[in-house]
Amino acid sequence: MTAHLKIQGLGAGYGGFNVIRSIDLEVGPGLTVILGPNGAGKTTLLKALAGLIPRTGTVLLDDALLPVRQSGVAVRRGMALVAEGRQLFPQMTVTENLELGGWLSTKAQRAERLRRAFADFPRLAERAQQLAGTMSGGEQQMVAVARAMMSAPRLLMLDEPSLGLAPRMVDELLAIARRIADAGTTVLLVEQNVKKALAVADRAHVLERGALVDSGPAAEIAQSDIVRHAYLGVATT
Numbered sequence: 001m002t003a004h005l006k007i008q009g010l011g012a013g014y015g016g017f018n019v020i021r022s023i024d025l026e027v028g029p030g031l032t033v034i035l036g037p038n039g040a041g042k043t044t045l046l047k048a049l050a051g052l053i054p055r056t057g058t059v060l061l062d063d064a065l066l067p068v069r070q071s072g073v074a075v076r077r078g079m080a081l082v083a084e085g086r087q088l089f090p091q092m093t094v095t096e097n098l099e100l101g102g103w104l105s106t107k108a109q110r111a112e113r114l115r116r117a118f119a120d121f122p123r124l125a126e127r128a129q130q131l132a133g134t135m136s137g138g139e140q141q142m143v144a145v146a147r148a149m150m151s152a153p154r155l156l157m158l159d160e161p162s163l164g165l166a167p168r169m170v171d172e173l174l175a176i177a178r179r180i181a182d183a184g185t186t187v188l189l190v191e192q193n194v195k196k197a198l199a200v201a202d203r204a205h206v207l208e209r210g211a212l213v214d215s216g217p218a219a220e221i222a223q224s225d226i227v228r229h230a231y232l233g234v235a236t237t
């Protein structure tokens, strides 16, 4: 079930302007977090990987080249993205939103995955018939993650899942990401909650102005000067 992503010389941006430049990155099994300040290009990186915007360079998923700007192919190959803002259908129920996540699967697969989603997210099972738009921010984020899991991805990309959520909900969502990684799906997480993200991640990369400036095991990155000073508020001595 796990996936291995190999990115070489990746560039991407908007209207001819490259936001990210020549990124080399490997993402293996477990939970990998991308950290970085606002505007560093984290969302752009995930969008480029998902095939939603043009890119240069190569992206290999389990040694097979992923075509540019073909998000359907990326999904078929096992990649799922939970974008910032969740993008649920607010007038549809939780169940209907989840079923849409299984659009590429058979009816039987969809039923089995829905059963599993409700087992993994009991809070959603209780609210199966509730309209997604009436749920709390944290619950909506859970629906978005559960919906992405309906495609049984081997690589799950999460763009700031904890944005705007209360601390307890942030903990819950990061714990969900950890559980998904432990269950065998490779997870690539973009997160602003640096301390909490580093506590659950296996590996971390720091993106600044479109380039990677630090990479390593999460525990080491948590101790690195760049992260301690710029993101964890530790005063320079």
Ligand SMILES: Nc1ncnc2c1ncn2[C@@H]1O[C@H](COP(=O)(O)OP(=O)(O)OP(=O)(O)O)[C@@H](O)[C@H]1O
Pocket: 014, 019, 036, 037, 038, 039, 040, 041, 042, 043, 044, 045
């Ligand atoms: N659709 C777009 N068109 C033009 N420029 C864009 C577009 N989306 C993002 N940008 C620009 O690209 C740069 C990187 O944005 P991006 O959203 O990737 O950063 P980020 O690291 O995810 O930031 P944040 O943490 O604030 O979400 C920013 O300067 C942003 O203004």
